[in-house]
Amino acid sequence: MSRIGVFVCWCGSNIAGTVDVKKLTEEAAKIPGVVEAVDYKYMCSDPGQNSLRNMIREKNLTGVVLAACSPHMHENTFRKAAVKEGLNPYFVEIANIREQVSWVHEDKERATYKAMDLLKMMVEKVKRDRAIEDVRVPLTKRALVIGGGISGMQAALDIASGGVEVILVEKEPSIGGRMIQLDETFPTLDCSSCIMTPKMVEVSQHPNIKLYTYSEVENVSGYIGNFNVKIKKMTKSVVEKDCTGCGDCWNACPMHKNVKSEFNINLSERTAIYVPFPQAVPLVPVIDRAACLHFKKGGKCVKCYEVCGPKCIDFTIQDEIIEEKVGAIVAATGFDLMDNSLYGEYGYGKYKDVISGLQFERLLSASGPTEGVIKRPSDGKTPQTIVFIQCVGSRDPEKGVPYCSKVCCMYTAKHAKLFSHKVHGSQSYVFYIDIRATGKGYEEFIRDTIEKDGVVYLRGRVSKIYQDRDKLIIRGADTLSGNQVEIAADMVVLATGVIPKKGSDKIAQMLGISYDKYGFFTESHPKLRPAESSTAGIYLAGMAQGPRDIPESVVSGSAAASKILGLFSKSEYEVEGTIAGVNKTTCVGCFYCQRVCAYSAISKEEIKDRNGNVIKVVANVNPGLCTGCGACVNACFSKSIDVKGYMDDQIYAEIRSLAI
Amino acid sequence: MKTIINEQDRRNFVSQVETMLHDKLAKCYQCGKCSAGCPVNFEMDYTPNQIIKMTELGMQDPVLNSKTIWLCVSCNTCSTRCPKGFEVAGIMDVLREIATRKGIESKTEKEIQVFHKVFLDNVKSNGRIFELELVGKYRLKTKRLFRDMFLAPKMIEKGKLRMSGDKVSAINSIAKIFRDFE
Amino acid sequence: MxxxxxxxxxxxxxxxxxxxxxxxxxxxxxxxxxxxxxxxxxxxxxxxxxxxxxxxxxxxxxxxxxxxxxxxxxxxxxxxxxxxxxxxxxxxxxxxxxxxxxxxxxxxxxxxxxxxxxxLEFLLNAVGKENIKSHIKRPLNGIKVASYYGCLLVRPPKIMKFDDPENPVSMDELVSLTGATAVDYPYKTDCCGAINSLSKPDVVMALTGKVLYNIKEHGADLVVVACPLCHSNLDVRQREIERKYSERIGLPVIFITELLGLSFGLSPEELAIDGHMVNADKILQKILAASR
CATH class of the missing domain: 1.20.1050.140 (Glutathione S-transferase Yfyf (Class Pi); Chain A, domain 2)
Known part of the structure; x- marks a missing residue:
């Protein structure tokens, strides 16, 4: 015999303003099986919870129905209160009379009527509830981090320092990502490689970090706590453990000056066997087989092999697939820059001295193609006048992207500042639309650039750039003075918009996480769950989520790490028990359920007799993957699948309650 | 300059312009790229981005009496490069049309106004442009009889200026178009 | 068709x-x-x-x-x-x-x-490069030609749907077909001011002058256009511009069809090149001399 208690919450005037809570309570008390119905101003408050606990105890309740806000808000609160009185948490049901009634209706009488309907349904449901136990999933306490930029490195270091083994996969031959390409960082002007290289070394030396560079994650299957990962280790054609990084091989390579350096963004050349930059981690060269004479000319050239002391160059090494099991994943795939050549009017690609901001970083950098001396690409002269253009691609829905890339205002000011420090008597002009300098010390940095370094800011965009002898003519506007402006400059730097790393959409599809229309990974909740992806066990970090600066990237890497350490602090992972269950007696093994399951949660299970002969094959639900969505229930012809807590008899009873 | 905004007037003007333009003034975020690339900006009293903002603020009189709307050469550099895809060149057409309908005579750019009117009159009466007649009438109306006169002898010698013009034979159909839309 | x-x-x-x-x-x-x-x-x-x-x-x-x-x-x-x-x-x-x-x-x-x-669209798409090439009898080798596009051929791109609005190449392609050398210069798509040619001659001369001097600076022998309004400004007003800025230009301006006609072996008279205001005799002599 059911003994149900009903609690009607006012939520201040949120509910009580539109729903007649007194009447609702009176009516609820009349429903068969309800032993008592009460109303209260705030059920979620301590006294509210206590009244619920008291009634369970005093009236020996078998079930509780709350007419209150959405279960997304306080289901957990009330379930926990019920558990304290020894009631199974799944005997607590919520009729949502706030989001679904009071907030969306105006007519009090009809709102109350609807609230009553929802309440009746939940009473009928709770009468038929069965105790459900949460499912426990085993955890493989190892983590995978995809991407060896600053946020991925930070995540890997934090997880590893917490005592958990980490597999760090980086596509490029070295870790370091975009940050190691930068010269100095705003607003403190720390030298990027000076603060980055110690971290890179720490990653490579950490006993808990297994580093795969020049590698890509090729496949991920499984679920939280139990992911199976396939990693493709592209061949470096070098035996890593024997290589000393001495450099004899790349100095001997005859293919110097043949390939544009990716690291220096086409501002210099590299050899076919190469390390991207001198401080690379690991300091092991790779052979770019598309450029290598050995591979292009049938094995004739072996110059690098000849000079190699430890003879660690091996042209026969093939790509390798490595399989790893992990319990959690961090996706930190980083960013790319938009294609500047979309702007024909700016002549990027046509005029050598129109370059991107990242290229300017390389010109500033001591490890860059000009060893930190600013020289323009066309003739190697040091420019005296540079025009910087902000928002190239950003805030441009016509040719680029509508969003703000967030870092350009700051790095442009930094560029102009560093240029004024390096070339005395030089002049910078910055074209901007708005200045966004909202970080700590950022606004002061901009003002300092303008007031102390004499950089001239013009509020407006540039319409066209063209070459006039050895000058670039910049045709822009300054909307504050209402003027068209023409500047003759030696070089132009475009603050190019940030976009997700090429191929990050493929990674998202492989991981089963959601991403926005630009390709940035989306958070489980934009405010309250910023480190979690939409899929349990997969976490996000860095620019892969959207434009952000270095401190934010570091924070997000640490956030993902702390989430994973928290997950791994338990022995098992608990999943809500409201998942599908198969009646193996009636299941006919048609596997329509498997076809409709979006989470690959259904597998085939062989039922064997005593002698080990297979007598039938039935569906089996993997509790780690099942989300309880119910698609399989609809697909099942033999009515052999039900979702716990949402059984057919409960649903029918709910519907029938409306007919009364 | 100071503008006191009358909200009703502002809305009326904005809605009139937007209806004719098939575009929203609020789209413009005043980046100034239109003014940066405008080939005739140097002659204008307001830059194109100022015209857009002034229109949005309902500053009907200065906008419709501006030199800018008449000096615009409809080269479409602005619209082509506008990051928001706003009809910058289009708004100049709309404002010129409103000014024309209101009979506003530009103090400084009367000649441009006269030229457009004489041109359309020529189309109205012939269906096609008879260049000699067009130039003659324009010169008479603007009292600029001798401007460009030195070009004429050579043009006649080269056969560029014909002494008679072709006419559309179904001139009634042209007259009807003008009746319906003028 | x-x-x-x-x-x-x-x-x-x-x-x-x-x-x-x-x-x-x-x-x-x-x-x-x-x-x-x-x-x-x-x-x-x-x-x-x-x-x-x-x-x-x-x-x-x-x-x-x-x-x-x-x-x-x-x-x-x-x-x-x-x-x-x-x-x-x-x-x-x-x-x-x-x-x-x-x-x-x-x-x-x-x-x-x-x-x-x-x-240009018609010549490149409907006629086709191969077809044009097969009729070339008098290659214009050694002649440096600047293509001037102006505004209306390429802008606004959403309606014209023709060529790259910032860096058009179609006319240059036709120029190259004739054997002439296409001259690149930055003012290709800058406006000549045609709309106000009669009513604002000073503005128009400023705009057209910029284009012509820029072409001259880039070493062209000849300018080709595909617009009668551009032609009027660049050709008819050229003498006046030279006077205004006291600097000689002397650039013959011809239509793209005239350039093709010359390469097809037609005579300048057949193509009415003598109808232009800027005398093209010198460059025509060079073309005709080379073909003899």
Whole structure:
């Protein structure tokens, strides 16, 4: 015999303003099986919870129905209160009379009527509830981090320092990502490689970090706590453990000056066997087989092999697939820059001295193609006048992207500042639309650039750039003075918009996480769950989520790490028990359920007799993957699948309650 | 300059312009790229981005009496490069049309106004442009009889200026178009 | 393919050279075109400047006559006419209310089914490079030619749908076909100010002057255009610009059809090159001498 208690919450005037809570309570008390119905101003408050606990105890309740806000808000609160009185948490049901009634209706009488309907349904449901136990999933306490930029490195270091083994996969031959390409960082002007290289070394030396560079994650299957990962280790054609990084091989390579350096963004050349930059981690060269004479000319050239002391160059090494099991994943795939050549009017690609901001970083950098001396690409002269253009691609829905890339205002000011420090008597002009300098010390940095370094800011965009002898003519506007402006400059730097790393959409599809229309990974909740992806066990970090600066990237890497350490602090992972269950007696093994399951949660299970002969094959639900969505229930012809807590008899009873 | 905004007037003007333009003034975020690339900006009293903002603020009189709307050469550099895809060149057409309908005579750019009117009159009466007649009438109306006169002898010698013009034979159909839309 | 020809007023008057050379070139290429019967002026810049309805209705009459005569495509060699025809076509095709209003006035149906081509589009797409190449008898090797596009051929790109609006190459491709050297220069698509040619000659001379001096600086022998309005400014006003800025230009400005005609072996007289204001004798002698 059911003994149900009903609690009607006012939520201040949120509910009580539109729903007649007194009447609702009176009516609820009349429903068969309800032993008592009460109303209260705030059920979620301590006294509210206590009244619920008291009634369970005093009236020996078998079930509780709350007419209150959405279960997304306080289901957990009330379930926990019920558990304290020894009631199974799944005997607590919520009729949502706030989001679904009071907030969306105006007519009090009809709102109350609807609230009553929802309440009746939940009473009928709770009468038929069965105790459900949460499912426990085993955890493989190892983590995978995809991407060896600053946020991925930070995540890997934090997880590893917490005592958990980490597999760090980086596509490029070295870790370091975009940050190691930068010269100095705003607003403190720390030298990027000076603060980055110690971290890179720490990653490579950490006993808990297994580093795969020049590698890509090729496949991920499984679920939280139990992911199976396939990693493709592209061949470096070098035996890593024997290589000393001495450099004899790349100095001997005859293919110097043949390939544009990716690291220096086409501002210099590299050899076919190469390390991207001198401080690379690991300091092991790779052979770019598309450029290598050995591979292009049938094995004739072996110059690098000849000079190699430890003879660690091996042209026969093939790509390798490595399989790893992990319990959690961090996706930190980083960013790319938009294609500047979309702007024909700016002549990027046509005029050598129109370059991107990242290229300017390389010109500033001591490890860059000009060893930190600013020289323009066309003739190697040091420019005296540079025009910087902000928002190239950003805030441009016509040719680029509508969003703000967030870092350009700051790095442009930094560029102009560093240029004024390096070339005395030089002049910078910055074209901007708005200045966004909202970080700590950022606004002061901009003002300092303008007031102390004499950089001239013009509020407006540039319409066209063209070459006039050895000058670039910049045709822009300054909307504050209402003027068209023409500047003759030696070089132009475009603050190019940030976009997700090429191929990050493929990674998202492989991981089963959601991403926005630009390709940035989306958070489980934009405010309250910023480190979690939409899929349990997969976490996000860095620019892969959207434009952000270095401190934010570091924070997000640490956030993902702390989430994973928290997950791994338990022995098992608990999943809500409201998942599908198969009646193996009636299941006919048609596997329509498997076809409709979006989470690959259904597998085939062989039922064997005593002698080990297979007598039938039935569906089996993997509790780690099942989300309880119910698609399989609809697909099942033999009515052999039900979702716990949402059984057919409960649903029918709910519907029938409306007919009364 | 100071503008006191009358909200009703502002809305009326904005809605009139937007209806004719098939575009929203609020789209413009005043980046100034239109003014940066405008080939005739140097002659204008307001830059194109100022015209857009002034229109949005309902500053009907200065906008419709501006030199800018008449000096615009409809080269479409602005619209082509506008990051928001706003009809910058289009708004100049709309404002010129409103000014024309209101009979506003530009103090400084009367000649441009006269030229457009004489041109359309020529189309109205012939269906096609008879260049000699067009130039003659324009010169008479603007009292600029001798401007460009030195070009004429050579043009006649080269056969560029014909002494008679072709006419559309179904001139009634042209007259009807003008009746319906003028 | 039935091809309608919309000459427009300029080709029957100040820019008659364009029509003469165009017809000669098409004769060599053995391509037939038919003038739209009883066509009228497209309204040019005057109509769209002060009366939007007229700016659609005037071109629409020509489009409707062509469509109702069974044509599928119209060649409008004048860049301003092709721009107005394309714009009207675009508006009529995307706005049913406007189309009804206009066709009611015209008392003729129009389904916006017609394709409109400017001269360059027509030569490159409908005639084809190979076809043109096969007719070249007098390669213009060693002649440096600057292509001037101006505004209306490429802008606004969403309506013109032709070439790269910032860095067009179609006319340069045609120039290269003739064996001449295409000269690159940054003012290719800057405006000459045509709309205010009569009413604001000082402004127009400033704009046109910039273009001409820029071309001169980049070492061209010759300028080619595909727009009679550009031609009027660059050719007819050139002497005046030289006087105003006290610096000689001396750049003959010819139509793209004239350049093709020369490479086809036609004589300058057949192409009416002597109809231009800037004397082209020197460069013509060079071309003719080389072919002998």
């Amino acid at each position: 039935k091809l309608a020809y919309y000459p427009g007023c300029s080709l029957k008057g100040t820019s008659f050279e364009y029509e003469v050379s165009l017809l000669k070139v098409l004769e060599v290429l053995n391509i037939e075109i038919k003038e739209i019967p009883d066509w009228n002026c497209c309204g040019a810049s005057a109509a769209h400047s002060i009366n939007h309805n007229l700016s659609v209705a005037l071109p629409a009459r020509n489009l409707a006559i062509a469509e109702n005569n069974g044509f599928e495509n119209v060649l409008a060699p004048c860049a301003a006419c092709s721009s107005r025809l394309k714009t009207a076509n675009y508006e009529l095709g995307s706005d049913d209310v406007l189309r009804k209003k206009i066709t009611d006035s015209l008392d003729m149906p129009y389904n916006a089914s017609l394709g409109v081509s400017n001269m």
